[in-house]
Amino acid sequence: MKIAYVVETYTEGLGYIDNVLPKELGAEGDQVHIITCRLPAYYQNSAAFFGALPEKGDYLEEEKSENCTIHTCAYKNLGKRILIKGLFNKLKSIDPDVVIVRGIASPVLGQVVLAKLLLGFEIFTSTGQAYSALPQALREGGLSMVKVHNFFSRFLIGKFFSYFVTKCIGSTEDCIDAVVDFYGVPRRKTVVISLGVDTNIFFPAVDPSVLRARFEVRESLGISNEEIVCIWTGRMTTAKSVEVLAQAVEELNSEGYPFVAVFVGDGPEKEKLKKYKKSTIQPFVPWSELPAFYRAADIAAWPRSITTSTLDASACGLPVILSDQEKAQERWEDIGSTYELGNVASMKATLMKYRDIKRRSAIGFLAAARMREHYSWKVIAREFKRELKSRGVKLCRYVYT
Incomplete structure (x- = not known):
């Protein structure tokens, strides 16, 4: 199976799912490609990320990295979010069976949805957004401007995109509740697969x-x-x-x-x-x-x-x-x-x-x-793989000319 993993953020040396899961999927024998702009985690919040934003040049780099290929693409701003430059052509050249997108209502997911209509791959989204971590104004009862803004900026967009998404994978039931209530994803299109841990380096002090x-x-x-x-x-x-x-x-x-x-x-x-x-x-x-x-x-x-x-x-x-x-x-x-x-x-x-x-x-x-x-990430990668394969990957492919 050929998998493209599309994520705006990526920093070497961290233990986030975007760093570890693609490599574990590659270790299972799949051909895995990470497409990223290498933005720092939480780049939309200057108080939460550290380091510098990469330059917005027209560069495109490719490197092999532990069971997968990392494609670093340029980006352009769209408000507080970004678009990945050359994403369609990159997906066309990879010709994936499955594209996993980290995000539910992002402009990048919109780019992937448009590419799907011509290239015919399956889309899976993945989220770790906990319900309890959402603003209190969203979770409390009654109508508010925060809820109205969320309805138009996330709920409607997420609901529309979900028509083109095979499954949304949440790391907890809490995450699933969040994408259903605040991002418009139908519950029937959700599944829980936990985050993992690298038990090769995280183990007790015994010997x-x-x-x-x-x-x-x-x-x-x-x-x-x-x-x-x-x-x-x-x-x-x-x-x-x-x-x-x-x-x-x-x-x-x-x-x-x-x-x-x-x-x-x-x-x-x-x-x-x-x-x-x-x-x-x-x-x-x-x-x-x-x-x-x-x-x-x-x-x-x-x-x-x-x-x-x-x-x-x-x-x-x-x-x-x-x-x-x-x-x-x-x-x-x-x-x-x-x-x-x-x-x-x-x-x-x-x-x-x-x-x-x-x-x-x-x-x-x-x-x-x-x-x-x-x-362990090995166990989690196998759960992801079973879910990807159970959805009839590549049963229907559009022809792009």
């Missing part, structure tokens, strides 16, 4: 050499063996509620409990975290270097929004703490806990559940095993 590395990282951070380390990783934006964890750890320390917090990342909230004496801040590190930090920790916590890092932390044998508003809780049943969203006292009580090292170790063993068996 002696890895245990030594755990202690070395803790020592470099000024953390003793007796302290209980709570780790958070990601982009430090207001929507992530990182201060809830920092405040909870600070208060537990004042009560005599040896908790510390380690935050790995960067963003606007970084300055606020500096006032907490029991919080250590580390800059962004390449994805491949994150396992060492997880293995140096004892607990992982994300106070608000879900992230693929939760799977990475579980694979490293850490209990994970999430918001009680997170709907995909089946992944962490018996290997993690929830706390009341935004409530520092609730976060403190939940952290205290993992004060005992024996309990942490037992849960960590179960967490790592579950990730290996059900959430």
Whole structure:
């Protein structure tokens, strides 16, 4: 099967689905092409992405990269979104059976839909947009200008595009609810396939050499063996509620409990975290270097929004703490806990559940095993492949002349 994976954003060295899934599909024997402008993640929000935008030249680069071919294309702006230059000709030259597009109502999906009418491939869309991460004004009852704007800018466009899309793949049931309610995708055209984790590099500290590395990282951070380390990783934006964890750890320390917090990342909230004496801040590190930090920790916590890092932390044998508003809780049943969203006292009580090292170790063993068996990227790629093949790929092809 020949697959084209179209995504506006792409940055080497990160663990996003766009970096890992195409390579795993290629490892399964499919011919995979990534078509991208290499824009940084969250490029539409200057407060959420870091780095520089690539230039808008008329370049077109092609390179082989671990089981797939990456095509870097130029782009042009369309408001806050972009169009990929030369996308039709690129798809024509690849002649794919399937095109996977990351996005539900984007102009790039519109380009792919137009190409489908002439080239005849199947389109699958993919999304990780969580319902709980959408603006509160969209999720609350009543009519508002925010809802009216969403109706015309997302719902109608998404509903129209969905006529040409075979399936929309969401990483959780929560994501499916979001695309149905706010992007107009018919529920019958949706399917849930989880995000994954690279269990080759994310695994617990068990053998002696890895245990030594755990202690070395803790020592470099000024953390003793007796302290209980709570780790958070990601982009430090207001929507992530990182201060809830920092405040909870600070208060537990004042009560005599040896908790510390380690935050790995960067963003606007970084300055606020500096006032907490029991919080250590580390800059962004390449994805491949994150396992060492997880293995140096004892607990992982994300106070608000879900992230693929939760799977990475579980694979490293850490209990994970999430918001009680997170709907995909089946992944962490018996290997993690929830706390009341935004409530520092609730976060403190939940952290205290993992004060005992024996309990942490037992849960960590179960967490790592579950990730290996059900959430490794190899397993997830095979689920994607079964879904793509089950839809009659290339049964009907238009002829382009």
